[in-house]
Amino acid sequence: MEQFIEFLLNHWILSGLWMAIAITLLIYIRAKAGNSISPYQATLLVNREDAVLLDIRDIKTFESGHIVDAINIPLAKLGERTKELEKFREKPLIVVCQMGHQSGDAVKILEEKGFSSVSRMSGGMAEWQTQSLPTVK
Numbered sequence: 001m002e003q004f005i006e007f008l009l010n011h012w013i014l015s016g017l018w019m020a021i022a023i024t025l026l027i028y029i030r031a032k033a034g035n036s037i038s039p040y041q042a043t044l045l046v047n048r049e050d051a052v053l054l055d056i057r058d059i060k061t062f063e064s065g066h067i068v069d070a071i072n073i074p075l076a077k078l079g080e081r082t083k084e085l086e087k088f089r090e091k092p093l094i095v096v097c098q099m100g101h102q103s104g105d106a107v108k109i110l111e112e113k114g115f116s117s118v119s120r121m122s123g124g125m126a127e128w129q130t131q132s133l134p135t136v137k
Helices: 002-010 012-033 039-049 059-064 082-088 103-112 124-130
Strands: 052-055 093-096 118-121
Touching (some): 052 082, 103 118, 118 124
Parallel strands (some): 093 118
16 A cells, blocks of 8 residues: 555656546546436336336347336437437436346436437346346247
């Protein structure tokens, strides 16, 4: 530990640059990803505020198992199919993908189209299934 502190003090410019890069990367990832909620919070939003689940996986994966009442619009077609979601504009939207990595892109697309209450479910369907929450085929 003493050597680490000594290194930081001797190379303060290098250490400062690494910290700046790390902070910038974290801010970028956070801004790109949008608001993240857990599967538990998603369940509460659906039950209390009548939230809508948007599954952005491809149709084949969606049909192999999805959350009850989820709407399927693949991420590749989301930009051109947002009109299908117009009737849900006033409700909270929860975007679900397989692992929670692609949903940030979908949140960004929806926010650009004027949807204000959009969140992504952290962990995606993998986390949903890990927690043994119900799915339908």
